[in-house]
Amino acid sequence: MINLHSLSFGYPHTAPIFQNFNWKVERGETWAILGSSGCGKTTLLYLLAGLRFPTAGVIEIDGEPLKRPRPRTGLILQDYGLLPWATVRENAGLGLQVRDFYGEDGKHTPKNFQPEKDPEYWITKLGLGEVAEKFPAHISGGQRQRTAIARTLALSPDLLLMDEPFSSLDAITREDLQHLTLSLCKEQALTLVIVTHAIEEAIALGSKILLLDSSPRIFENPKGRAGETGHRNSREYRELCDLLWKEMRNEK
Amino acid sequence: MSKRGIVFSIVGLAVAWQIVAMLVNRDILPAPWDVFVVFVDELDNGLVTHFFYSLWRVTAGMALSVLAAAPAGLLIGGSKRLDRIFSPIIYVLYPIPKVVFVPVVLLFLGIGDVAKITLIFLILFFQIVVLVRDQAAGLPPQLIQSLQSLGAGRRALFRFVYLPASLPAILTALRQSIGTAVAVLYITELFATKYGLGYYIYYNGSTLFNYPAMYAGVIAMSLLGLGMYYAVDWAERRLCKWKFVS
Numbered sequence: 001m002i003n004l005h006s007l008s009f010g011y012p013h014t015a016p017i018f019q020n021f022n023w024k025v026e027r028g029e030t031w032a033i034l035g036s037s038g039c040g041k042t043t044l045l046y047l048l049a050g051l052r053f054p055t056a057g058v059i060e061i062d063g064e065p066l067k068r069p070r071p072r073t074g075l076i077l078q079d080y081g082l083l084p085w086a087t088v089r090e091n092a093g094l095g096l097q098v099r100d101f102y103g104e105d106g107k108h109t110p111k112n113f114q115p116e117k118d119p120e121y122w123i124t125k126l127g128l129g130e131v132a133e134k135f136p137a138h139i140s141g142g143q144r145q146r147t148a149i150a151r152t153l154a155l156s157p158d159l160l161l162m163d164e165p166f167s168s169l170d171a172i173t174r175e176d177l178q179h180l181t182l183s184l185c186k187e188q189a190l191t192l193v194i195v196t197h198a199i200e201e202a203i204a205l206g207s208k209i210l211l212l213d214s215s216p217r218i219f220e221n222p223k224g225r226a227g228e229t230g231h232r233n234s235r236e237y238r239e240l241c242d243l244l245w246k247e248m249r250n251e252k
Numbered sequence: 253m254s255k256r257g258i259v260f261s262i263v264g265l266a267v268a269w270q271i272v273a274m275l276v277n278r279d280i281l282p283a284p285w286d287v288f289v290v291f292v293d294e295l296d297n298g299l300v301t302h303f304f305y306s307l308w309r310v311t312a313g314m315a316l317s318v319l320a321a322a323p324a325g326l327l328i329g330g331s332k333r334l335d336r337i338f339s340p341i342i343y344v345l346y347p348i349p350k351v352v353f354v355p356v357v358l359l360f361l362g363i364g365d366v367a368k369i370t371l372i373f374l375i376l377f378f379q380i381v382v383l384v385r386d387q388a389a390g391l392p393p394q395l396i397q398s399l400q401s402l403g404a405g406r407r408a409l410f411r412f413v414y415l416p417a418s419l420p421a422i423l424t425a426l427r428q429s430i431g432t433a434v435a436v437l438y439i440t441e442l443f444a445t446k447y448g449l450g451y452y453i454y455y456n457g458s459t460l461f462n463y464p465a466m467y468a469g470v471i472a473m474s475l476l477g478l479g480m481y482y483a484v485d486w487a488e489r490r491l492c493k494w495k496f497v498s
Contacts, residue, residue, distance in 0.1 A: 049401050069401050081398025085416050085494045094412065095402040101411060108403045135494040148398075155402065 001027040001191050007057035030192040032206025039212045041195045045161050049075045071110045074152030078164040080144045082136040089132040092150040093119040122150035142173035162194040199244045282464045291468035305447040310437050313372025321380035326414045329388025350375045363444035372433050380425040387421035388414050423488045434477045449473045
């Protein structure tokens with residue numbers, strides 16, 4: 001699904017963030033990218049979203065080199081990226097409105113694009129029916145994030161990129177949305193790449209974890225346990241937490 | 253603003269005016285009731301025509317300035333390259349009091365409505381362009397990026413983000429500029445015209461010495477400003493609903 005070949009990237013006048021970086025993600029996998037602040041995890045997500053471009057190397061998604069934001073990639077950000085002047089319903093339908101605006105030009109909107117499900121389906125499924133006519137400033141953080149998810153899913157993506165999407169939410173809402181995200185990924189056969197700085201969240205969501213630091217490493221999450229009920233009480237969970245904690249501490 | 257508050261303010265102003273008029277006790281400051289009676293009489297006597305001349309000039313100036321300044325502000329605020337080119341020019345031109353251009357504009361554009369509308373346009377243009385530019389440049393990058401990830405290119409960003417985001421800035425600029433626009437309107441109507449509230453006030457005060465009629469003109473001009481203020485408020489309530497939901 002995702003293939004990074006010898007990727008290099010750096011911002012002007014700063015040390016390079018990635019040098020000769022290789023990484024592969026298979027279709028349907030759920031990956032968590034973990035790392036301390038400034039390690040480049042958000043930059044990596046923006047590179048995958050086609051919003052930044054490598055200084056060297058190639059990013060391939062579905063065998064195609066990435067040259068611009070890909071129509072079937074959905075991006076969800078920490079602060080939701082919702083339009084403050086649009087209602088929940090209008091925000092959920094925004095992606096489709098953008099596609100209607102361009103028409104099927106093959107560049108902004110794929111040729112023969114037909115959304116699999118109406119935004120209204122996602123509004124109902126994500127429990128936003130009662131707040132559909134409200135503006136983002138008048139709903140809770142969890143509802144805002146659900147709106148952002150509805151907006152993304154309305155475009156029938158096959159790859160979901162999330163940048164610390166739950167970090168500003170309370171613990172209960174965060175866990176609810178983590179479970180929702182995993183169940184949606186399973187149901188819609190989505191590939192998930194989520195960026196987080198929280199070890200617990202990385203383990204809860206990622207079947208594989210990419211720890212980004214001076215030498216990026218991959219950790220396998222015990223098979224089939226991520227996101228399952230009771231997973232947090234398991235020995236494997238605690239062991240992986242301890243291991244990642246030590247690895248991150250050693251880096252500092 | 254509540255209607256009750258406005259009625260109380262108007263009554264308070266009338267009472268203060270009455271007290272000052274009684275204290276001054278001269279023709280140059282008639283009592284508010286006398287002015288009101290003349291105001292009603294003058295409505296049939298040409299005041300309405302003068303009002304509509306002024307309304308047309310100030311509305312045309314405002315409409316032109318929004319049509320020109322809003323896209324310019326959006327383009328400059330949405331592009332770092334354009335911002336680098338135009339912001340220094342705006343920085344130099346913005347603080348110049350445009351009223352000083354009255355004689356220049358009259359010399360270049362003649363004595364008709366074009367010169368008057370151009371002056372109002374010049375003043376409002378810079379106010380709107382600066383506010384809209386700042387609003388567009390200050391949009392959170394995450395908002396832009398999330399729209400880009402939905403497939404939005406430059407055109408869609410302008411349609412779905414920059415334009416609606418700049419509406420409150422346009423309306424704020426208009427609200428802030430109404431007072432100045434009406435003041436400039438008065439000045440421009442002192443020159444080479446026989447229509448407009450500026451001409452009406454000046455002619456009655458300085459030529460006919462009809463002070464109640466002069467004050468009737470002042471009231472008409474105040475109503476013009478107040479009406480425009482209301483119109484902008486109304487537009488904001490319709491176009492920026494999200495700002496008024498509690």
